Amino acid sequence: MDAAEQFRAWVDEGHADLPLPGGGGTAERWAGLTAFGAVDLAAARLAEGHADAAAILAELTGEQAAPGEYWGVWAAAPRSLTADHDHNGWRVSGDRPWCSGAHTLTDALVTAQTPGGQALFHVRTADAAPLPDTWAATGMAASDSGTVRFAATPARPVGDPGAYLDRPGFWHGGIGVAAVWLGGARGVARPLFDRADHDPHQLAHLGAVDELLSTGDAVLADAARAVDAAPKADAERLALRVRAAVERVATGVLDHVGRATGAGPLCADAAHGRRVADLTVYLRQSHAERDLARLGELGTRP
Template identity: 65%
Template structure:
């Protein structure tokens, strides 16, 4: 997908969430960097729709949006006679030089707010040397320095994380991981279909199929539940989906490597890049911290599994 050819995916919770997740999965299977940038754009569209901001800037074309909201951040929002202005450094800004616009969280006097910002010089400057990554290198997730950047508030204080769609977006990221896992698994499947890889490699192939089937099932279930009750709290659902897909992707990385050895990692640049990209992308998960959060929700909640 050319970087200007952004997908038009259904909004989550509007009856076609499964189609949205399948679209993200297909992008991840083809290329995780492209998927990461596209996911940020379609997530921004969904956020703006949910918070009532899509009627803004309707005459502009060629917008490429990012969602730059990861903690920590030193961005401060000040409201003055000429409107809101943002100042400070925001790390982990995927598409730093590619995005034309971004949704950015910042601390204001009345709490953490979400703002729409044009990523224009001199108000928004990507800092060189802040993304020396090998995996996901092409995502260009540098730190952005905002300097008196004009900004438009999107929603009320706290609205970005308090809305149900926050967790719908988290499920969308898991769909991207699943696509990356499929891309890595494709290398093993292709190798097995070219020649008999031996019993151990075939056992790994069978185990990969089982793991991928489990991840696909939880994504399908999540899509159905989001569409059935889009305003329900999807926190626990998203944590469970993300943990399942992360475990699947981790198993796929391990089993494909054990089945095929170092050859594809050293001689197949596309496969080596997929492995490096997926390894980094999966770390958007908070690992045991997310599992602890899931366990706490279960222990303090009601109902069954």
Template identity: 60%
Template sequence: MGGDQPADLFAAAVTSGALDLPLPGGGRTRERWAALRALGEQDLVLARLAEGHTDALAILAELGGHPPVPPNSRWGVWAAVPGSLTAVEEAGGWRLTGERPWCSGAVVCTHALVTASAPDGIRLFAVANPNDPVDGTWPAVGMAASDSRTVRFTSTPAEAVGKPGDYVGRAGFWHGAIGVAACWHGGAVGVARALLDSDRTASDPHAAAHLGGVDAALHGAGVALDAAAVVIDAEPGGDARWLAGRTRAIVERAASEVLERVGRALGAGPLCLDATHARRVADLTVYLRQSHGERDLAVLGEQVAQSGDPRW
């Protein structure tokens, strides 16, 4: 795709059309997530940027009522902490003011979908990147190259997308959440290849056992993602919250097991001497924390208890 840095790869992928993925729920959701998995295996920062861009395009398609997407524009979804931005409607349209943290692709993205607090509730807006990142707000090691800095908005022109509450109320919100898990899965495959390519498994039964555990975990996660895609394609407008919670939990656990097993099997060597592997491990460790851990599991458990029939 050209270039060595994730931001360069992302820009090239947009220009080449490589990120023109099938929309979720359109009959090719498995293909969409397979593409995100492949990007995650290649480079997790690239996958993070690509996931935001492809999710933004899916959101715009689902909610509609917006101008055409500019050619070769690179989009992010900057929706953390909705109340950190305020939206005011004036004669010339909406304007946003405030500081939004966790904006992946703070410089490389040309446009973004952002949430903001408006007089009638939390709304989603499409904006051109104001290009005012706040220095020192992303001192990360893992996912460092994602440039997820805070971005400052100062009376920035914006266009409302949908109605108040539409961003989280639409079916596709949960489809996008599973797309993130597809990236996690790809990142875990990338980490696992260090063990697969090692010659230790031929002489060390403990390393072989860890490789077996990795194989089972990754296969199970892949099956869960594929099964979720089938459900979403069959019921694109259905409530996928439970499905997303289950799938994300399965993939997160598998990825965490891969990190643990590969580290125990190979020791400190690759983490200290293989820069690519060390970055994969650091990136995956941070990216997995986009999950809310036990809070997400608690929500899942409540859904299971209320259902009375989890169909295990």
């Protein structure tokens, strides 16, 4: 089963119908995303987008996706699309990069610049055109990503201009991405847990990986309690802390597993090599030192 098939199966079987953040089941939501990541990071990337779209719709409109629909959120490079309104309604134009599920999704939420500011729109992916040869990545190759061209594509507004970024759930979604990273780290760690013997060096690496993964679990659990206790609170600082912590956990797992197992699994186990490549690429969705600088700025405030 490839990543697209796995994603569709999760949606069709109801596994992607996760509790909405801030409703008392946030820990369950993020645990579900972590579980997806441990199975297949590319499929989990699509499932995370579908779950995030569901949360956005619920927060801004109260709507739900219909059976047989596969949703995503294409909001990278926010100024790459513009939206105009005429007697036929809204139309979105431009090339949007980094669109995961470009050939897989049925529906997407996209950001676009309007005369009134940045706004969020619902588009049917059948009305847009994925551009060939715009995703050369080895890691996350199966995420069906690339640039999608919108040429006066019919679009429906979702919320008012600015609502997508201003809502509390924006940062909850950012933590959801970190939950998938943690799942990816669990998948990468599997060969070490499977093969560790009485070699003291492997056991030391195994202990370090166990500590890292349990730290990631604790960070997400603590964040879930905070979100459920105050679902409308500004969660930017919380999200930046969680994402930085989980990125450090996942990076540490990649390092320890590689040092403990050597080149063998990377060269002889295609699934493991793919997990390592996928996680390495997916972690770069973090903004690294830019996010740390922003966290430092927020930390100076009372």
